[in-house]
Amino acid sequence: MTLEKHKYDVVIIGAGGAGLRAAVEAREAGLSVAIVCKSLFGKAHTVMAEGGAAASMGNVNDNDNWMVHFRDTMRGGKFLNHYRMAELHAKEAPDRIWELEMWGALFDRTSEGKISQRNFGGHEYPRLAHVGDRTGLELIRTMQQRIVALQQQDARDHGEAEKNMKVFAEVTITEILKENGKIAGAYGYRRETGSEVLFEAPAVVIATGGVGKTFKITSNSWEGTGDGHALALKAGANLVDMEFLQFHPTGMVWPLSVKGILVTESVRGEGGILTNSLGERFMFKYIPDVFKDKYADNEAEADRWYEDQDNNRRPPELLPRDEVARAINSEVKAGRGTEHGGVFLDVSKRISAEIIKKRLPSMWHQFYELAGVDITKEAMEVGPTCHYVMGGVEVEPDTAAAVGVPGLYAAGEVAGGMHGSNRLGGNSLTDLLVFGRRAGKGAADYVKANGANPVSEAAISKASARIEAPFARTGGENAYSLHQELQEITHNLVGIIRTGQELTKAIAEIADIRKRSGNISVSGDRKFNPGFHLAFDLDNMLLVAESTAKSALLREESRGGHTRDDFPGMNSTWRQVNHISSFDGDKVNVKAQPLPVLPKELFDLFDVHELEKYMTSEEIAKGGSK
Amino acid sequence: MARTLKLRIWRGDDKTGGLQDVTVEANHGEVVLDIIHRVQATQMGDLAVRWNCKAGKCGSCSMEINGKPRLACMTQVAAYPEDEVITITPLRAFPVIKDLVTDVSFNYKKAMEIPSLEMPAGMKPGEPRMQQVDVERSQEFRKCIECFLCQNTCHVIRDHEENKKSFAGPRFFIRIAELDMHPLDMLRNRKKTAQEEHGLGLCNITKCCTEVCPEHIKITDNAIIPMKERVADEKYDPIRWLGSKIRRREDVL
Numbered sequence: 001m002t003l004e005k006h007k008y009d010v011v012i013i014g015a016g017g018a019g020l021r022a023a024v025e026a027r028e029a030g031l032s033v034a035i036v037c038k039s040l041f042g043k044a045h046t047v048m049a050e051g052g053a054a055a056s057m058g059n060v061n062d063n064d065n066w067m068v069h070f071r072d073t074m075r076g077g078k079f080l081n082h083y084r085m086a087e088l089h090a091k092e093a094p095d096r097i098w099e100l101e102m103w104g105a106l107f108d109r110t111s112e113g114k115i116s117q118r119n120f121g122g123h124e125y126p127r128l129a130h131v132g133d134r135t136g137l138e139l140i141r142t143m144q145q146r147i148v149a150l151q152q153q154d155a156r157d158h159g160e161a162e163k164n165m166k167v168f169a170e171v172t173i174t175e176i177l178k179e180n181g182k183i184a185g186a187y188g189y190r191r192e193t194g195s196e197v198l199f200e201a202p203a204v205v206i207a208t209g210g211v212g213k214t215f216k217i218t219s220n221s222w223e224g225t226g227d228g229h230a231l232a233l234k235a236g237a238n239l240v241d242m243e244f245l246q247f248h249p250t251g252m253v254w255p256l257s258v259k260g261i262l263v264t265e266s267v268r269g270e271g272g273i274l275t276n277s278l279g280e281r282f283m284f285k286y287i288p289d290v291f292k293d294k295y296a297d298n299e300a301e302a303d304r305w306y307e308d309q310d311n312n313r314r315p316p317e318l319l320p321r322d323e324v325a326r327a328i329n330s331e332v333k334a335g336r337g338t339e340h341g342g343v344f345l346d347v348s349k350r351i352s353a354e355i356i357k358k359r360l361p362s363m364w365h366q367f368y369e370l371a372g373v374d375i376t377k378e379a380m381e382v383g384p385t386c387h388y389v390m391g392g393v394e395v396e397p398d399t400a401a402a403v404g405v406p407g408l409y410a411a412g413e414v415a416g417g418m419h420g421s422n423r424l425g426g427n428s429l430t431d432l433l434v435f436g437r438r439a440g441k442g443a444a445d446y447v448k449a450n451g452a453n454p455v456s457e458a459a460i461s462k463a464s465a466r467i468e469a470p471f472a473r474t475g476g477e478n479a480y481s482l483h484q485e486l487q488e489i490t491h492n493l494v495g496i497i498r499t500g501q502e503l504t505k506a507i508a509e510i511a512d513i514r515k516r517s518g519n520i521s522v523s524g525d526r527k528f529n530p531g532f533h534l535a536f537d538l539d540n541m542l543l544v545a546e547s548t549a550k551s552a553l554l555r556e557e558s559r560g561g562h563t564r565d566d567f568p569g570m571n572s573t574w575r576q577v578n579h580i581s582s583f584d585g586d587k588v589n590v591k592a593q594p595l596p597v598l599p600k601e602l603f604d605l606f607d608v609h610e611l612e613k614y615m616t617s618e619e620i621a622k623g624g625s626k
Numbered sequence: 627m628a629r630t631l632k633l634r635i636w637r638g639d640d641k642t643g644g645l646q647d648v649t650v651e652a653n654h655g656e657v658v659l660d661i662i663h664r665v666q667a668t669q670m671g672d673l674a675v676r677w678n679c680k681a682g683k684c685g686s687c688s689m690e691i692n693g694k695p696r697l698a699c700m701t702q703v704a705a706y707p708e709d710e711v712i713t714i715t716p717l718r719a720f721p722v723i724k725d726l727v728t729d730v731s732f733n734y735k736k737a738m739e740i741p742s743l744e745m746p747a748g749m750k751p752g753e754p755r756m757q758q759v760d761v762e763r764s765q766e767f768r769k770c771i772e773c774f775l776c777q778n779t780c781h782v783i784r785d786h787e788e789n790k791k792s793f794a795g796p797r798f799f800i801r802i803a804e805l806d807m808h809p810l811d812m813l814r815n816r817k818k819t820a821q822e823e824h825g826l827g828l829c830n831i832t833k834c835c836t837e838v839c840p841e842h843i844k845i846t847d848n849a850i851i852p853m854k855e856r857v858a859d860e861k862y863d864p865i866r867w868l869g870s871k872i873r874r875r876e877d878v879l
């Protein structure tokens with residue numbers, strides 16, 4: 001069999017919002033671009049985004065501007081964000097949204113005919129451009145159609161639509177290739193046939209999205225297997241702050257068909273109560289001292305609050321997300337969880353069927369159609385669901401270049417730094433566009449300055465041998481079972497609440513699975529074989545899990561998407577620390593690295609009393625770097 | 627709540643294949659895609675199926691369940707009687723690659739043939755002003771998740787391979803309608819080319835496409851019929867077409 005070979009200036013791994021935006025930019029800089037993705041074109045995980053894309057266009061409230069957005073983003077990330085990424089994002093997001101409109105996107109409108117913007121948690125002003133609850137689909141479709149438009153232009157000008165830009169759908173990249181310390185290309189297989197493909201290119205952009213499938217319960221699609229995180233590590237790049245994962249407190253855990261799907265916060269807002277398997281409304285036990293004056297400690301008062309909010313304290317179900325998630329987790333760990341490892345969320349007791357259907361129409365519809373659960377009559381089973389990874393490839397903010405690997409770029413959910421320890425809703429979609437564009441441009445500039453870097457035969461045979469290996473074995477481990485084992489470990493030991501002891505145990509168990517995964521065998525042949533596909537995805541998830549567990553063990557504080565039961569509370573000294581994961585060919589190593597210091601002009605955007613909550617007194621005294 | 631389910635799954639490739647009987651456990655509330663995944667994990671590690679979001683949002687898991695074109699992730703097992711054998715087959719209008727996975731590249735080729743949006747010359751980012759009522763018609767068509775169930779069900783191509791060359795199919799009729807109704811689009815003659823180049827004339831308004839659309843897009847009523855009517859109009863009155871475009875353009879600038 002002859003190897004399928006392609007030569008491009010830039011190879012983009014991923015066709016979500018970030019990858020497609022990068023592709024358009026590199027193509028418009030005059031380069032040839034291959035877009036490679038695991039699914040069909042137009043189906044990447046980005047289609048699932050609902051709420052909107054955050055950009056301070058000021059269409060609804062003209063007090064909004066990039067500085068307000070920047071401040072909100074830094075607060076959300078508890079000041080662990082790379083300030084420069086947050087700054088670029090806040091400044092450029094409006095242009096990226098307006099540009100989508102020029103390419104055909106039809107956002108919902110204000111009465112003045114401008115793009116409408118909606119409120120969202122953590123954003124001071126209405127800021128999210130949106131299309132009903134399908135904003136991600138609009139983003140993907142617009143980018144997809146932009147690419148088609150550019151291909152049509154090439155067909156007119158050069159008689160060949162795919163001359164400068166081609167989509168390789170249903171191809172999985174298994175290896176990023178380097179020669180002489182620099183990027184030379186990427187290697188993978190076609191999912192349809194199992195046949196191997198070589199891409200020679202001096203620059204590679206990783207835009208592979210998230211890692212949700214590493215966990216048992218996730219809102220992510222199957223593509224979220226952390227491929228890009230692992231590919232980057234293996235290519236010699238670093239991952240930054242992999243301990244930070246966003247768990248949403250209420251995802252469905254049952255029925256199986258909706259496992260992980262989000263249950264919007266408004267269910268609790270409308271009067272949904274949380275109970276354990278004993279029928280106890282447990283949230284009353286979990287009100288932290290600082291919130292005692294604002295939250296009711298008995299059912300009667302909590303119930304009265306819905307009618308009279310001035311004279312009663314709020315029900316404890318409405319505590320901040322991390323508190324609720326922590327409480328649910330404790331109940332389940334104490335053996336008071338439901339059969340399927342969650343707790344009950346019930347709106348049917350408090351509100352009439354009619355009002356539920358009126359106020360929560362999409363929730364009612366979703367559960368009725370998809371799960372056969374009538375939420376006007378039955379309780380839902382819920383538990384925290386893994387939603388987003390803040391950690392990712394360490395990059396230079398301006399160019400999205402991966403630190404330490406010439407020719408490698410990363411953008412979107414796979415890149416780290418932008419969101420610090422916690423991401424605000426809506427900031428991801430604009431992150432994809434802002435840094436997707438910058439990565440495309442960064443890669444194009446690099447290729448123009450450096451030229452081709454051919455791949456050696458040795459590199460090809462090594463990559464090829466790895467793909468063949470699972471077929472050569474018989475009677476080895478089953479990839480499906482190992483994946484389930486991994487998900488149990490991450491769920492139980494590296495989940496929303498962590499302890500040093502459990503993390504240590506997790507690290508050992510992940511290492512054990514990784515060893516056994518070296519002996520996976522695959523049944524059937526290469527042709528569209530999901531067992532074979534999973535074997536490779538699993539290898540990536542194992543590296544991600546190792547990196548997360550090790551970073552989490554080191555960070556002895558609780559901040560954003562990382563909660564340590566043995567180190568509750570935020571610590572200003574830890575805020576000055578990024579955790580950098582690297583791979584030595586055998587295992588992941590994690591080390592501390594100082595966080596870049598906020599420059600004076602950005603420091604001065606904040607009230608110093610606010611910064612005192614996050615920074616040490618020495619940092620405050622310095623007033624930012626000059 | 628668990629029940630034992632009898633399935634008949636089509637397995638094979640572009641050359642040979644047939645239905646295979648499978649018995650598998652099903653739990654309360656599961657959808658057909660869950661069952662397929664269980665079969666994969668326990669009995670047929672290499673059973674090929676496309677899926678992605680498992681939330682009815684990406685349009686990957688299209689197949690035929692008891693002969694009806696459906697999304698497997700949105701089809702509840704409970705919808706079928708206890709003793710019924712559920713038959714799962716690949717989309718019929720497209721060539722099989724393996725098992726439940728078909729070659730849908732036809733659709734991507736057709737997408738390439740539809741002329742893209744043409745913005746008014748000189749319009750700058752941030753300038754467009756459009757009212758909600760004016761974008762809503764196109765927004766309905768932009769809900770499309772490209773599951774291609776409508777393409778699969780349309781008899782013009784389902785039973786007549788030879789029509790594929792000249793027929794874009796319902797998914798792309800709504801794409802043309804979307805652009806035609808897009809308040810900013812400046813390209814003229816979209817309806818005419820729909821008729822003359824993309825095969826709108828072959829559609830005899832059976833509405834089967836509308837019936838299977840999981841996004842409940844009114845493909846026939848809101849896209850196909852208005853375009854057919856207006857094509858008839860325009861054939862006799864080009865001035866009227868020009869008038870409507872110019873008025874729209876003034877609205878938005």
Ligand SMILES: Cc1cc2nc3c(=O)[nH]c(=O)nc-3n(C[C@H](O)[C@H](O)[C@H](O)COP(=O)(O)OP(=O)(O)OC[C@H]3O[C@@H](n4cnc5c(N)ncnc54)[C@H](O)[C@@H]3O)c2cc1C
Pocket residue numbers: 013014015016017018019036037038039044045046047048049050051052053054135136171172173174207208209210219220221223227228262387388411412413414425426427428429430432
């Ligand atoms: C339910 C839900 C709702 C959300 N809502 C919002 C919201 O309202 N606002 C917001 O801002 N964010 C939201 N998010 C987050 C946001 O959707 C994601 O962070 C974002 O879409 C990620 O985009 P991406 O371009 O980085 O990657 P993705 O869209 O995940 O795409 C990854 C691409 O990489 C490809 N790929 C992966 N590995 C390989 C490989 N080995 N070889 C080849 N290709 C590969 C995949 O096939 C895919 O094309 C939501 C997330 C979820 C789960």
Ligand code: SF4
Pocket residue numbers: 779780781782795796828829830831832833834835836846850
């Ligand atoms: S209405 Fe037209 S496009 Fe739709 S299925 Fe019938 S013939 Fe096909």
Ligand code: SF4
Pocket residue numbers: 685769770771772773774775776777796797800838839840841842843845
């Ligand atoms: S129009 Fe409906 S049925 Fe057709 S591809 Fe789009 S979503 Fe699917």
Ligand code: FES
Pocket residue numbers: 676677678679680681682683684685686687688697698699700
């Ligand atoms: S898996 Fe996305 S629509 Fe079914």
